[in-house]
Amino acid sequence: SELDRSRQTFILSNHYDQLEKQRTFIDTLLQLGADGVIMSPAIGTPAEDIVMAEDNGLPAVLIARSVAGADVPVFRGDDAYGTALATNHLISLGHKRIAMIGGTDQTSTGRDRYQGYLNAMEAAGLEVRPSWRIAGPRTKQAGFEAAGQFLALKDKPTAACCWNDLVAIGLMNGIARAGLVPGVDISVTGYDDLEEAAIATPALTTVWNGQREVGRRAASALLDKLNGQTVRPSQELIKPELHVRQSTGKPVERG
Structure with a gap:
C-alpha cells in the first residue's frame, strides 16, 4: 500500500526459504535495474549477499528477520x-x-x-x-x-x-x-x-504482530533511501498485541 501510494511499481517473489531462489531473484532485480529491495531473508542468508546487493546499487531493507552483520535497516515485530x-x-x-x-x-x-x-x-x-x-x-x-x-x-x-x-x-x-x-x-x-x-x-x-505497520515502515525507509535521505541501519521493533478468542481456557487434565 505504501509503495502503491507513492506510485512505485513493485514485483513480489516468494523464495520459500530457498537461498538459491532468493539469489536468483536478486540477480534478476539487478539485471532489470530495480531501485531497491525489501527482503524477508531466507534461512541461511549471509550478510555478504545483502552487502553485494547494496554495492551493486540495490538498496536493501529487511523485514521479519534480521541477519547478523548486515548493516541495513530492519523492521520486525518484537x-x-x-x-x-x-x-x-x-x-x-x-x-x-x-x-x-x-x-x-x-x-x-x-x-x-x-x-x-x-x-x-x-x-x-x-x-x-x-x-x-x-x-x-x-x-x-x-x-x-x-x-x-x-x-x-x-x-x-x-x-x-x-x-x-x-x-x-x-x-x-x-x-x-x-x-x-x-x-x-x-x-x-x-x-x-x-x-x-x-x-x-x-x-x-x-x-x-504488526505486519501492516512493519510493511509500511519498511517501504517508507526504502523510499527515503532512494530519495537520498539518511536512514539509520538500525532494528525497529513493532510491539505485538494479544487477541484472545475461543481456543484457550482453563487447564483440563487428561487421563
Missing part, C-alpha cells in the same frame, strides 16, 4: 515479547505444562519466539522440559502432523504455544481428529493473527 504475551496468557488461566510447537533456531524469528516462551515460563517459576519443544513445524500440515507427537508426551501438557497461526490451526485439527476438543481439553495459541485465525473452529487466540 517476537520475544509477543510469545511471552501468549505464554503468560496461558499461565494466567492456570496452565503449568505448556509446550512450544514450531519454528527453528536457524532464524531470528524462531530464536526470539522460543526465547519469549522461555522468559515467561522461567519468570513464573515453571519447569521447561526439552520434550515440550517440538521444533520444525511452520505449516498447517506440519502442525497437524505434530499433534500426534504432542498428544503422546508422557507428562501431558495442557496447552500449546504455537510458532504461528498455521501451525496452531493444523495442531487443532490434529487434536480434534484424536477425539479431543481444542480450546476445552487443550488450549492452543497462535501467532500472526491471520484472517483465518478469527474464523477457525474454535476461533484462535493469537498474537497480532
Whole structure:
C-alpha cells in the first residue's frame, strides 16, 4: 500500500526459504535495474549477499528477520515479547505444562519466539522440559502432523504455544481428529493473527504482530533511501498485541 501510494511499481517473489531462489531473484532485480529491495531473508542468508546487493546499487531493507552483520535497516515485530504475551496468557488461566510447537533456531524469528516462551515460563517459576519443544513445524500440515507427537508426551501438557497461526490451526485439527476438543481439553495459541485465525473452529487466540505497520515502515525507509535521505541501519521493533478468542481456557487434565 505504501509503495502503491507513492506510485512505485513493485514485483513480489516468494523464495520459500530457498537461498538459491532468493539469489536468483536478486540477480534478476539487478539485471532489470530495480531501485531497491525489501527482503524477508531466507534461512541461511549471509550478510555478504545483502552487502553485494547494496554495492551493486540495490538498496536493501529487511523485514521479519534480521541477519547478523548486515548493516541495513530492519523492521520486525518484537517476537520475544509477543510469545511471552501468549505464554503468560496461558499461565494466567492456570496452565503449568505448556509446550512450544514450531519454528527453528536457524532464524531470528524462531530464536526470539522460543526465547519469549522461555522468559515467561522461567519468570513464573515453571519447569521447561526439552520434550515440550517440538521444533520444525511452520505449516498447517506440519502442525497437524505434530499433534500426534504432542498428544503422546508422557507428562501431558495442557496447552500449546504455537510458532504461528498455521501451525496452531493444523495442531487443532490434529487434536480434534484424536477425539479431543481444542480450546476445552487443550488450549492452543497462535501467532500472526491471520484472517483465518478469527474464523477457525474454535476461533484462535493469537498474537497480532504488526505486519501492516512493519510493511509500511519498511517501504517508507526504502523510499527515503532512494530519495537520498539518511536512514539509520538500525532494528525497529513493532510491539505485538494479544487477541484472545475461543481456543484457550482453563487447564483440563487428561487421563
